[in-house]
Amino acid sequence: MISKDDINMFEEIFWHELESWFSSEIACCDECYDDFLSIWPHAYSADNATFQKSSIDLDSFYSGSYLRDTFTKEQFDELIRHILCPRCGASLQANIWPYNFPFTVPDDIERSIQELGKIAKSTPFLLLNHPFAKETFEMLTNISKTIQPTQLKEYLYRARLVGADVKESPTCFQPPPKDRTTEGRYNHAGNPVLYLASDLETCHSEMRMKTCIIAEIQIIKPLTILDLVDSEKSHEDFYNALSSLCYSALTSAKQSSEGWHKPEYVFSRFVADCCRQAKIQAIQYPSTRMTKQSFNLVIIDENFSFLKDACIKSYINKSEVTRK
Ligand SMILES: [Zn+2]
Known part of the structure; x- marks a missing residue:
C-alpha cells in the first residue's frame, strides 16, 4: 500500500535526481513530444541535436538513480504515475526529454x-x-x-x-x-x-x-x-x-x-x-x-x-x- 508520505518522498527524490543528472527541466514527455516540436521545430536539430540526445527512458532513469535504493521497481512503476509532465500535465509514461533552450524563452x-x-x-x-x-x-x-x-x-x-x-x-x-x-x-x-x-x-x-x-x-x-x-x-x-x-x-x-x-x-x-x-x-x-x-x-x-x-x-x- 502506497502512502502519502511515500508519494512525497518519491517526488522529492525524483526531482532531485533529475536536477543532478541533467540540470534541465522536462521539456516534454511522450504525450506532448509532437506538440513541443510543432511549436519548436528547430530545437530538434539545433546545437548538435542536444534535444534528441536528452531523451531518456524512465526505466533507465530508475536503475541509474537513488530511487532504486529506496523503491522497488513495482513501487516505482506505480509512483511514477504521480509525477506529472510540467509541460502538458499528463502522467509520465515511458520517456522524458530533460532539455533547456540555450536562451531565455520570452513569457507567453x-x-x-x-x-x-x-x-x-x-x-x-x-x-x-x-x-x-x-x-x-x-x-x-x-x-x-x-x-x-x-x-x-x-x-x-x-x-x-x-x-x-x-x-x-x-x-x-x-x-x-x-x-x-x-x-x-x-x-x-x-x-x-x-x-x-x-x-x-x-x-x-x-x-x-x-x-x-x-x-x-x-x-x-x-x-x-x-x-x-x-x-x-x-x-x-x-x-x-x-x-x-x-x-x-x-x-x-x-x-x-x-x-x-x-x-x-x-x-x-x-x-x-x-x-x-x-x-x-x-x-x-x-x-x-x-x-x-x-x-x-x-x-x-x-x-x-x-x-x-x-x-x-x-x-x-x-x-x-x-x-x-
Ligand atoms: Zn508532456
Missing part, C-alpha cells in the same frame, strides 16, 4: 506562436494586428540600426535541377524570373530573391538530393545581414527574441502542404518584409533539412544584381542520391 511566446499560426492559415494579411508581430516589426527596425555591411568571405552554393534550359552559365543561376517565382520561406510569389546555402551538402539536400548542377558563388558586394543562426554573436542585445524566432515554427516550420497554400511561410515572409523595409539586405537562417550547423542565406535586396554583385567560381555536378 507559445501562445503567440499558436495564435499567429491560426492567423497565417485563415487571415494572413491581418498578421500585423497581433502584438507579437508589431513587436517583431519594431525589433527588426531597431536591429537594422546596429548592422554594418559585411563582406562575406566564404563561398556560398546555389543549385539548379538538371534540365534542357540549365547550363553552366551565370544567367542560369540568377533568381528566377517573376513569372516563375513561387512562394518561398522568405519571398512572396512573383517576388524573386536569391537563396544560397552554406555548403554543398546542404545545397544538394535543399534540392531533395536530386541530380543538379551546383554553382560555387562568391558574393562581392558587402551586405547588411540579419543573422538568425548565431544571433548571440551578431545581435547580442536581441539574442532571446531572435532565437525564439529561429527555434520556433514562426520561421523554421517544415513546409508540408502542397500547392498554393503555404501557411508555414507566412510569418517568415512577414519577417522578410520587415527586413526589406528596414534596409536589411539578407537573412541568414538554419537549414531545416540538415542537422549540423549548416545555414541558408537569402538575399532580399531588390537592387542586388547577381551578374554584377556576385561571381561564380566553379560548377559542381551532383547526381541523385536515393535514401533507403
